[in-house]
Amino acid sequence: MKYNYIAIEGTIGAGKTSLATKIADQYNAKLILEQFEDNSFLPKFYKDPDKYAFPLEMSFMAARFQQLKDQLSAQDLFKTFTISDYFINKSLIFAGKTLQQDELALYAKFFNIINTALPKPDLLVYLYLSVDSLKNNIIKRGRSYEQNIEKEYLGKIQQGYFEYIKQLQNQRVLIIDTNKIDFVGNEEDYQKILSIIDAEYDVGIHRFNLE
Secondary structure, eight states, X not given: OOOSEEEEEESTTSOHHHHHHHHHHHHTOEEEXXXXXXXXXXXXXXXXXXXXXXXXXXXXXXXXXXXXXXXHHSOOTTOSOEEESOOTTHHHHHHHHHSOHHHHHHHHHHHXXXXXXXXXXXXXXXXXXXXXXXHHHHHHHTOGGGTTOOHXXXXXXXXXXXXXXHTOOSOEEEEXXXXXXXXXXXXXXXXXXXXXXXXXXXXXXXXXXXX
């Protein structure tokens, strides 16, 4: 791989963990996976978003920051590069769609303080799937606390990603439309994604539609 630190992103159900894991296994990369299943606020949030949005987003931000700070500062001489299944800036994206304005203003102050302490990924990869496909993937993987996630919420988060990516500066970003491929079950499709990721790019947004 041509990059030292790659972050895979996407809305819930896009397959970012699957892709990051496959690449890490193939290239002997250091793998950083988000620890979302340990968050006790998550099931509560899906049942009562208004009540639990702020503590959920604050706890996620703290957990993401601590994990990335620990993992990115610890060098592993036996790994070729680092790949993660999330980008710390997703904290702002989710918060922007779930918090009230006064809560968001406070949240953003904390985020801006911690964000300067973390290195940016050399390459950010966003996996795009339609909301219907996202919902189908969520149902198939069977996490009980995710089954009540509404398509409207997924659409809001997806739009939040698009809005955020548009205003990113000094960042290499790949947006890969995976609606017509299956990189988990089809090796040829997986290789298509690999060939895109393992190429050199200038700073900016680069879009790909795979078939």
